[in-house]
Amino acid sequence: MSIRQLESLSLNVEQKDQTCREKLVDLLSQDLDFHSQGSDYASHNFHSFPAKFPPQLPRKFIQSLTSLGDVVLDPMMGSGTTLLEAFLLGRYGVGFDIDPLALLLTKTKVTPLNARQVATVGKEIVGRVRLAINGRRSELEKGLAERWDSKTRSFVDYWFSYEIQIVLLALANEIEQIADKRIRAFFELIFSAIIITKSGGVSLAFDLAHTRPHRAKVVIDETGEIIIGSDLIDKPTRRIRLLTKKLRSPLEEFEKRILQNLKGLPQKEKDEQQPFLEGLFEPEPDRFVPCITVGNAQSLPLDNDSIDLIVTSPPYASNAIDYMRAHKFSLVWLGYPIDDLGEKRKEYIGGEAITGFAFEKLPERTTEIVADIACQDRKRGQVLRRYYSEMTRALREMFRVLKPGKAAIVVVGNSIMRGKDTETQACLSEIGQAIGFQVPKTGVRHLDRNRRMMPAGMKLDLDSQIQQRMHEEYVIGFYKPHT
């Protein structure tokens, strides 16, 4: 190849980079709030999940930056919003997470099933559970006594009333016996969805969708009997009123949820007869089956230069959302001992354990912010240093697997540590650039402050700076240039 040819090739590549960066800037300058657009289509609302992004966000970038059959990755997929949008748009989705509930949820959301067959299985489960509760109670009581190690048992006893435990065990027993593992997963997810909700579902907890769970102070069962806190009911303070819970029937919640999720289920094949549910969505037969596996974003089992687009949102710095804290409420019923879940929790990006942790060298501004927080509180500073080290590894992996000329869209929220802003978006941009990414623009998203749930007992304060920060997110556009 002549020098002139080489020069024109590199000019082309530079022009290509320039055009891609401009496209990214344009997309990131558009409305990223999506306040007026609902997220309750397809299977997006199969199960609650903290800090989901709106489906319109990955949709926008997938539609504009990829073509049919391209490979879209989310290395920290959570509830699988990116994976489902890739699936709906005919892209090949690849997703990883270390959280067992995230895996179950994402897989179920993109698995086409025959809705009639699933509905029949659901009816059979409910029928058999009714028979078991009424006719084989002593068997269920024995089953409860034998089901867990002592630590898991104490956890279950603290957070679930005994009568609810009986029904949940009967349900879990029936679900465990479903031979088809994809149908079983659909019902496991429904089982989990009746526990993990904003109101704590059928557990004794409040707010399993967002924050540290609080146990109800006064609990009234389905029959109207006060089963916890009868001494408090006569002198109700505001806090006690907020922490009073009326338990619902797990079986009725389960039935309701089946109907709800069936509507969002991807159908296995077109039902030639009259559809029996409004809104079933039927993916085209040639959709790509996504690849969804357990995996750590800091070490991805993927080839170099193999991905066309990444859309992801990492956990907050400082473990602001502790996923396992809520997820263990249903995972213990699905066979995970509480100690194993505790061990798993240590692998989450943003965790607090720093002993023996191998820190990365961080760039200048990030080091300053870490040092600033360490001055106030040494331990917090180290925790933040761990977070930025983990994110360095995750961004390095994203850079490695992305094809040149492609983008990684990373959505982050800020954290406040000891009253100081961790400046997550600035630090991640700086870390990304040190790795080789270009950052042509960072967009801002405003969360709907009136819709966002506050922790139990915490009021919405429109003047609070911390709450204001909690209502802003940044959408960082990382670009991997050709050279």
Ligand SMILES: C[S@@+](CC[C@H](N)C(=O)[O-])C[C@H]1O[C@@H](n2cnc3c(N)ncnc32)[C@H](O)[C@@H]1O
């Ligand atoms: C903010 S959530 C993702 C939410 C997602 N965008 C959605 O719409 O549902 C962050 C996810 O990162 C996952 N995560 C934490 N540490 C991880 C790691 N080391 N590797 C992979 N995923 C991890 C968490 O389990 C959680 O599901």
